[in-house]
Amino acid sequence: SAVISQKPSRDICQRGTSLTIQCQVDSQVTMMFWYRQQPGQSLTLIATANQGSEATYESGFVIDKFPISRPNLTFSTLTVSNMSPEDSSIYLCSVGLPGTSYEQYFGPGTRLTVT
């Protein structure tokens, strides 16, 4: 398995501001993903973070709102831009490990509250 850390673990932000969430893995991984889990909802994939190229976004999510960086094989950031209360959610990064097929391993998550 891998050790995955996320920063910050929680934050309270004002509407209209932006927050950048960091995800760090202790080993090189090919696949990194960003999810959102709104209250009472299941996990929704925002995008796949690709190393060396633009992220692949799911339907309903756009780069202007959720810019993602992936500068190397152990690190990624997700920015939530121009936040509104509807962005209040848990944000999770996950990784797929080399040699595994479909299982993903998750970071501890970031609980974001927008006021």
Add this chain to the structure above:
Amino acid sequence: EDKVVQSPLSLVVHEGDTVTLNCSYEVTNFRSLLWYKQEKKAPTFLFMLTSSGIEKKSGRLSSILDKKELSSILNITATQTGDSAIYLCAVANNRKLIWGLGTSLAVNP
């Protein structure tokens, strides 16, 4: 549209009880089915099932996939208060994981 449905949505049992959680799916390009346990924020991986009829077991937890019925069950025997969590089912297609809403399990002492 691909979907994963879990039942029941919530369950309250007493310590020592055995529980069965259900997951059914309608997913094109099915690759595998995964179970996760979510306490607090981060889901932790439990099982991945790819072949029908082969039980995966880890301690008091076990799971099996029925590809004919497009479903899976997760069994927990001799439940403990530490089993209280949300249990998530996800199905992998050729592109991503599709997640169910989860079953919230509360185990009372």
